[in-house]
Amino acid sequence: MADEDNPDSGGTVIGYERELADITGAIDRYGTGAPSHIAIVAEPMAGRTTLVAEIRRIYGDRVNYLPLEFVIMDSTVLDCSTYEGDIILIDNCQFLSTRKIGGFDVLDMFLRTQITSKKLFITTWNIHSWQYLCSVMNLDAYFPTIVTLNRMDMPVLKQVILSRYKPGEIRFLDEGVAERSMFFSVIHSTMRLPFTSAEISVPWIKLNFTLMLRKLPRKKRVQISLEDVILEKINRIAYGNPGVALMLWDESLKDNAISLSAITETPFSISLDTNESFILSVILSMESLHAKDLAAIAGSEMDIDRVIYRLVQQRLVRDNAGYYSIEPFALGPVTDYLRKTRRLW
C-alpha cells in the first residue's frame, strides 16, 4: 500500500512479503507443463493494486496488463492471442460475471480460454465475488495458486503507515482516550487446512500485556508507546483493512501530528430488507457497479431506485458519477452485517 500511487518506485510490498514470494515462486516455476494460473484474492482496498504494481515492476515487459473497470459483456475483449508477453495480468476479474441469468457466459468463455492457453494468467478478484463463484461454479479449480490478502494486524499496519515518513517526522499527541479497552485486539492468523493447499484467516484474540501493565502500580508500570495505542485504534476502526486505515490516517493527521481525539469513528446502524441486503452484497462483491448493471441484476420485481436511495441515504453506498460503491469506512460494518444475515457465504 505504501507506494500505491507509483508502481515504479521500487522496493518491496510492506505487509505482503510472503504473498509476493508465493506469486513470484509460482511465476518462476512457470515454463514446464501447463501453466499454474494465479488468483490474487482480497477485500476492497486491501492492497491488490499494490501487489499488481509490484508484479509489473518485477517482470516488466513479460507482463501484459489488462485492468477491468466495468462489467464485461463481450468476451472478445479478453482475446489474449495477440499479446506478446508470456504473462497476462488481469485486474478486477469480478467484472467477468454478473449475478443474473446469462451473467456467467463471459466468465465461462474466459476460463475456457485460460485452460487452453500456454500463457500464464495472473488474475485479481474481489474476495466476496471469488467466494460466490467458487460456491457456484468451482472457480478455485481453475487456479492452482491462490493468494489471499488477509486483514492486517497492528504491527504490520504500523510498518505500512510509518514507512511513508522519515523517522520522527510524525508527532503523536497525548490527547483523548481510546474509547474501547485496549487490553485485547482481534488479529487474523493464517492457517493452512489439512489435506488441502487452501489457507483460511482465523480471527483470534490477542492480549496486549504491555497495555495491561499500565494498570499496575506506578513503580511497576511499563511505558507503552502512544503511537501503538493510536495505531491500534486506527486498525480497529478499519477492521484491519490497510486501504481504509490509510484513509483514516490521512483524515486524522493534521500538520504531521495525530492524536486519539483526532481519530473519529463513524457509527453505522444497519437495518435493511431482503432487496437492500441483496443489492448491497452485490455492490460489495463487485466493488463498483453502474446503475444500469444494478438494474439488470435487480430485475423487474425490484424497485432499484428506491433500494439505491435507501443505501445511499444510510451512507453505506456512495454514488460516483453513476457508479455505486461501498463507502470505505462502511466496508467493515457492511461485511459483518451481510455475513450475519447470510448474504455472504
Add this chain to the structure above:
Amino acid sequence: MADILLINSTEGLSAVTNATNLLSNSTEGVSAVTNATNLFSNVTSGLPGSASAANLISNVTSELPLKPIDTPLILNIISVIILAYILTYILSYILIHFADRISWYRPSLTMVIPLLKLLIYSVAFYYIITSVIELSLTQMIAFSGLFGAAIGFGLKDLFADIVGGIVIILEKPYQIGDKVTIGDKYGEVKNIGIRSTRLQSPSDEMVSVPNFTLFSQPVSSGNAGDLAMMVVIDLFVHPDSDEERAMKILRESLVTSKYVIISKKYPYTVLLEDFPFYKRIRAKGYVNDLRLEFEFKSEVTRRAWVEFRKSGIRPPTGVRAPGGGESGESLESVD
C-alpha cells in the same frame, strides 16, 4: 392428599377414584402399585400382606401428612401456576425475538425454549406438591403408584402428550423454527408446548398438533434445526424443448436468486427427467432462511419462465406458462 381427594371429592376426580377402586378389586396387573401400597401399609400399620387391598389403600391414604387446605394455600397454588405461565411466556418471547436478531444461530437459541418451559413447570409442580403434602420416601412411592394408575387409566391422553413433549425436547426430532410435516400437517414450528406443538401453516393458520402424534405419525423436518432449508423446484417443459438450455436457465435462476445460499454444506443441483408428455427440470437448492421458502420458489420459477419464453422454451401442450398470458398457475409439482 389422595385421602382427601377420595373422601371429599366425587366429581372431577373420577379417574383417581376409578384407579383406587381398581386397585382394591385386583391383585394382578398392577403389581407395582400394589407392592408399593403393601410396603407402605406394612410400614405404617403393620398389617399382614394378605389383608384386603381396600384396607391397605385406606390405611395409606389416612396416614398421608396433608397440610390443611385453606384459602391462602389455594391462592398460593394459583399464583404459582400463573407465575410459571407468565415466566415461560416472557422467556419464550424474549428468546424468540432475540433469536430473530442473531440470524445464523436462531435455531440453537430457540431449541432452549422447550427445555426452559419443562424446567419451570417441573419446579412449579414440585412446589405445589410440597406445599400441599409432605411425603417421606415410602409415601412418595405409594403416592407415585396411585398417581401412575390415575394417569394410566384416566388421563392417559393428556400424559401421553406430556411424555411426547418430553421426548421432543430430549430427542429433538424438530425444534422451534423448523419447517416440519407431522402427519398431514405442514408448517413452521412456532411453539413446542408441554401438551402440543403449534405449527404455522403456509396459509398462516395456527395448527395445534398433540405431542403424542410423534409416536403414531411420521414426522419430517425440512431443515433439522438449521436456518437454511432445501427447496425443490420443478418446472415442466414441452418434450421438444431444448433441455440443455432449459437446465442452464434454471440453474442460473437458482444460483443468482437473492434468497439462495450455496456452499459445500448447502449444495445445489439441477436434474432432468423425461416423461411421456413433458420434461421435468428439477432444481434443488437451499434457501438462506426457511421463512423465505415460498418467496424463493416463486422468484426462481418466475425468473426462469421469463427466460424460457425468451429462449422459445414452451410449457407442455395444453398448459400455459406462468405469467405467459391468460393464466398464472404455477407448474410446480407435488410429489
